[in-house]
Amino acid sequence: MAKKVDAGVWRVSIEAPEILRAMGERGDIIRTMQRAMGDRQQERQIFDPARSAPVIGRIVGKGLHDELGDR
Numbered sequence: 393m394a395k396k397v398d399a400g401v402w403r404v405s406i407e408a409p410e411i412l413r414a415m416g417e418r419g420d421i422i423r424t425m426q427r428a429m430g431d432r433q434q435e436r437q438i439f440d441p442a443r444s445a446p447v448i449g450r451i452v453g454k455g456l457h458d459e460l461g462d463r
Contacts, residue, residue: 428453 393411394402405411422438429452439447 393408394404397403
């Protein structure tokens with residue numbers, strides 16, 4: 393996200409806000425899943441369409457994670 397230009401000088405990528413937002417959303421999703429799963433011991437995997445096979449399973453919970461923001 394940033395490149396060193398000179399000693400003590402860094403250039404931040406113009407894409408930094410989008411990258412940070414995506415990282416935050418991913419963290420929110422993971423925390424929501426952890427709360428939904430509770431203490432149950434299960435095999436878990438994060439789905440990446442570029443590297444994963446089709447997912448077969450069941451939905452253990454669904455809903456809005458931010459009701460005021462409708463997300």
